[in-house]
Amino acid sequence: MKVLNGIPTAVGRNTERPLILTQRTALPGGDKSILFQETCLGLASDQSQIVMRRYFERYSPEGSHWVEYIHSIPTAEFIHWIMTHGQMRIECSEDAPHAQFHAHA
Structure with missing residues (x-):
């Protein structure tokens, strides 16, 4: 385990400062054990x-x-998968000429 910003996180040799998606601690049954689970997302060092x-x-x-x-x-x-399968939304400044922005999904 590694402590990052006061929060225990899984040690990862290829990620720095991962985004913690879920983190859970539970007492799964009558025994005296504790279960810790964490899912995080990050980038490889390169x-x-x-x-x-x-x-x-x-x-x-x-x-x-x-x-x-x-x-x-x-x-x-x-990134290619997100652009192909994700939902696109276009935002622009209020004074931008709308005729310049044409998007095809």
């Missing part, structure tokens, strides 16, 4: 990949066990 990490850790008096699933996609491929 910014060529977008990286999503899903980290799971179980603490108990007997010890702890953790697993991390790391998913990545080339940044250019992800």
